[in-house]
Amino acid sequence: MNGHETAVWQALWVWTPFLLGGFAVNILIAVNAMVIGTFLGWGLAVLRLSVKPRVVRLSLLITAFTRNIPTIVFQFYLVFMLPSEFKLPGTSITVGFPGWLIASMALAIAVVGFTSDNLTKALRDWRQGDHSVAFLFIPSWTSYMLIIVIASSTASIIGVSELVSRCNTVVNATGRTSLMLPVYLYACALFFLFCYPLTQLMRKVHTRLAAGMQTS
Amino acid sequence: MKASWSQWVVALCIVCLQGVHAGEVVAKPSERLALIKQRGALIVGVKTDYAPFGTLNSAGQPEGLEHDLAADVARRLGVSLTKVSVTGANRLQRLEEGVVDVVIATTGDTVERRKIATMVEPNYYASGVTLFMRPDQSIADWAATRGQKICATQGSYFNRAMAERFLLDLQMFNNARDAKLAVKDRRCVGYLFDNTAIQGDLLLPEWAGYKAPLPPQLVTPWAVAISRREQGTELEYFLGDTLAEWHRTGFLVERERAWRLPPSQFLADMRTLWTSLGSDGKPVCVRDAEGRWPAACRNRIFLNSTDASGLRRLGLWWKEQTGMDLSFVYDSYDRSRFLLGLATTVLLMVLCVLGSIVVGVAGALVVEARIPVLTRVARWFCNIGRMTPPLLVIYVFVFGLSSALMHTVGVAVEPMVVVVLCLSVYTGSSVMVSFLEATKVVRASEPGYRLRLLTFKQILPLASPSATAALINVSKATMMASAVAVPELLSVVTSIMAENGNVAVMMNTLLLTFFVLIFFTTRLLDWVDRMLRGGMP
Numbered sequence: 001m002n003g004h005e006t007a008v009w010q011a012l013w014v015w016t017p018f019l020l021g022g023f024a025v026n027i028l029i030a031v032n033a034m035v036i037g038t039f040l041g042w043g044l045a046v047l048r049l050s051v052k053p054r055v056v057r058l059s060l061l062i063t064a065f066t067r068n069i070p071t072i073v074f075q076f077y078l079v080f081m082l083p084s085e086f087k088l089p090g091t092s093i094t095v096g097f098p099g100w101l102i103a104s105m106a107l108a109i110a111v112v113g114f115t116s117d118n119l120t121k122a123l124r125d126w127r128q129g130d131h132s133v134a135f136l137f138i139p140s141w142t143s144y145m146l147i148i149v150i151a152s153s154t155a156s157i158i159g160v161s162e163l164v165s166r167c168n169t170v171v172n173a174t175g176r177t178s179l180m181l182p183v184y185l186y187a188c189a190l191f192f193l194f195c196y197p198l199t200q201l202m203r204k205v206h207t208r209l210a211a212g213m214q215t216s
Numbered sequence: 217m218k219a220s221w222s223q224w225v226v227a228l229c230i231v232c233l234q235g236v237h238a239g240e241v242v243a244k245p246s247e248r249l250a251l252i253k254q255r256g257a258l259i260v261g262v263k264t265d266y267a268p269f270g271t272l273n274s275a276g277q278p279e280g281l282e283h284d285l286a287a288d289v290a291r292r293l294g295v296s297l298t299k300v301s302v303t304g305a306n307r308l309q310r311l312e313e314g315v316v317d318v319v320i321a322t323t324g325d326t327v328e329r330r331k332i333a334t335m336v337e338p339n340y341y342a343s344g345v346t347l348f349m350r351p352d353q354s355i356a357d358w359a360a361t362r363g364q365k366i367c368a369t370q371g372s373y374f375n376r377a378m379a380e381r382f383l384l385d386l387q388m389f390n391n392a393r394d395a396k397l398a399v400k401d402r403r404c405v406g407y408l409f410d411n412t413a414i415q416g417d418l419l420l421p422e423w424a425g426y427k428a429p430l431p432p433q434l435v436t437p438w439a440v441a442i443s444r445r446e447q448g449t450e451l452e453y454f455l456g457d458t459l460a461e462w463h464r465t466g467f468l469v470e471r472e473r474a475w476r477l478p479p480s481q482f483l484a485d486m487r488t489l490w491t492s493l494g495s496d497g498k499p500v501c502v503r504d505a506e507g508r509w510p511a512a513c514r515n516r517i518f519l520n521s522t523d524a525s526g527l528r529r530l531g532l533w534w535k536e537q538t539g540m541d542l543s544f545v546y547d548s549y550d551r552s553r554f555l556l557g558l559a560t561t562v563l564l565m566v567l568c569v570l571g572s573i574v575v576g577v578a579g580a581l582v583v584e585a586r587i588p589v590l591t592r593v594a595r596w597f598c599n600i601g602r603m604t605p606p607l608l609v610i611y612v613f614v615f616g617l618s619s620a621l622m623h624t625v626g627v628a629v630e631p632m633v634v635v636v637l638c639l640s641v642y643t644g645s646s647v648m649v650s651f652l653e654a655t656k657v658v659r660a661s662e663p664g665y666r667l668r669l670l671t672f673k674q675i676l677p678l679a680s681p682s683a684t685a686a687l688i689n690v691s692k693a694t695m696m697a698s699a700v701a702v703p704e705l706l707s708v709v710t711s712i713m714a715e716n717g718n719v720a721v722m723m724n725t726l727l728l729t730f731f732v733l734i735f736f737t738t739r740l741l742d743w744v745d746r747m748l749r750g751g752m753p
Binding site for chain 2: 065067068069070071072073074076077079080081084099146150151153154156157158159160161164165167168171172173175177180181184185187188191192195196199
């Protein structure tokens with residue numbers, strides 16, 4: 001190992017807490033997006049199982065709408081269109097929308113579509129008594145969350161201080177362009193090490209549940 | 217009968233008079249011009265605190281670019297020049313009081329100021345807002361400043377607009393000195409300030425190596441100002457013609473160079489405009505019968521619907537009525553940018569969808585071919601492709617590897633190609649997984665089944681829903697290209713928005729455009745899917 005490589009490893013080590021903090025923001029954004037999106041998507045799924053055809057049609061229309069809006073565009077839409085600050089009615093407290101919340105709301109739109117489609121099926125199975133089939137929703141939901149974790153990296157485009165954005169900060173702060181490639185690869189590795197094992201686990205759970213269904 | 221005869225004569229006379237006057241400008245006589253000639257001196261209000269436009273030299277003598285302009289005006293009038301030092305606060309007041317004849321003192325031309333003074337067109341210079349940055353700063357465009365810490369001085373009129381249009385995280389300082397030191401200490405990415413002032417700083421030895429490469433934003437043109445009462449007089453026309461000639465002959469560009477200012481885009485564009493010839497071989501910028509410059513030669517921020525014609529007139533009228541600025545429809549420059557962005561996005565979508573299909577099909581075939589090493593490699597490729605953010609991989613190639621490639625092979629990496637490759641691998645991996653899953657299901661009922669190009673149709677009904685979903689996703693993800701400065705729709709829309717301030721209009725347009733694009737992509741993919749399945753034996 002030559003001097004240059006040692007310097008690179010040292011720099012990565014020094015900046016690791018900062019970068020991990022950024023990755024925590026990615027996970028926070030993804031979890032929030034899942035919570036918001038699942039809640040709204042669940043509402044749409046319930047409406048889709050309604051006996052009134054008009055309600056079903058409305059729900060399908062909204063679901064189709066959420067599918068047609070790219071999350072990156074929606075992110076820009078929210079960040080520019082929401083007021084940067086507003087007063088809570090009746091008080092003198094001003095509140096703003098932090099970037100991570102905007103990113104969560106934007107990514108939630110994809111989760112709404114996903115939940116609406118998948119939960120409709122799960123709820124239908126549940127009502128028909130196929131409880132174990134309905135449980136398949138859980139591993140697919142978790143796998144989808146990992147997709148959202150990866151998608152949360154686009155929040156850097158609107159300046160949210162998550163992992164990708166912090167990589168750029170590190171390169172700028174050290175003023176060393178030679179650090180660019182190692183830092184980006186390091187961040188890639190973080191994403192992979194988080195997402196790959198969980199995806200494999202969820203696949204196993206899915207297979208186990210599906211196998212359990214056939215035997216029962 | 218008599219009455220109608222006299223009416224005819226009057227009408228004929230009017231026609232004759234118009235005929236005589238066409239092509240020759242009728243200007244009101246100017247009281248001020250008469251006074252200047254009578255006294256034999258032109259009194260110009262200039263600055264002495266704004267280097268290099270107006271300053272005091274080491275001998276205490278006033279000089280500067282604007283002083284040169286004043287001297288040239290006096291020379292053309294054949295009178296001597298008297299300079300009066302004015303400040304930003306009193307320059308227009310001095311004009312109103314009649315103390316000075318003309319003001320050439322870094323006066324920004326705005327709609328408000330046009331109510332209290334006559335701003336002579338064309339404008340002679342322009343200033344905007346830029347970023348003063350450290351020598352090692354790698355930020356190359358405004359989009360890269362989103363969310364970054366930027367130093368600014370309290371009370372600058374542009375702080376709020378810049379923060380809103382570029383999502384800057386502004387760190388406020390009391391004065392320019394502190395803000396610049398904060399840049400030096402790496403406490404912020406750059407200092408947001410007027411570009412002409414920053415250009416002055418960059419000439420100082422203290423800031424050697426510092427730079428301000430970002431194109432100025434919120435550009436305000438500078439105008440030669442005369443009294444409000446002199447509007448439409450010989451004096452205004454004389455100054456306007458002089459300014460036009462300065463642009464045509466390159467006098468302004470030459471003075472800019474002489475004062476060691478970096479070449480401004482504004483002067484270069486103006487020179488091109490004022491020397492351009494129409495399809496009939498005549499200069500585009502000549503005064504019309506009423507003495508006005510044509511709309512094409514005027515600054516579009518001062519145009520209203522009565523000045524323009526055709527589509528632009530309709531667009532400006534709509535803007536005046538509703539406040540909605542649809543510049544991407546009526547303004548030819550914005551329109552061509554918008555259409556180019558749209559075309560780039562459509563091209564990106566097509567290439568990414570095709571690329572993903574190729575990667576997916578090829579990957580699935582390799583895995584199924586069960587070639588010892590290659591199958592393993594393909595599986596890992598697929599895993600890594602799916603589990604790393606495409607944006608990060610794009611950065612790895614565009615920023616990390618491009619410099620290495622440039623040094624070793626001398627090849628520059630085209631960002632658009634990188635985006636298509638990275639997104640194709642990311643989505644192709646998902647497509648590949650859906651093919652392999654479907655193969656597994658088919659094999660459960662038909663143990664001997666192997667995926668080959670010829671047996672592909674068998675898995676299509678099972679694989680196509682998830683594969684189609686992935687392909688729709690990749691067409692949505694093409695906007696990532698804006699992060700590496702590919703001029704696709706998102707980056708075009710944000711730059712049109714930053715220049716015109718029509719945030720709501722552009723954001724709604726963007727959302728609607730994508731809605732329609734994705735709608736048609738979905739329809740198209742469904743149709744292809746049906747065709748493929750319909751062709752099944």
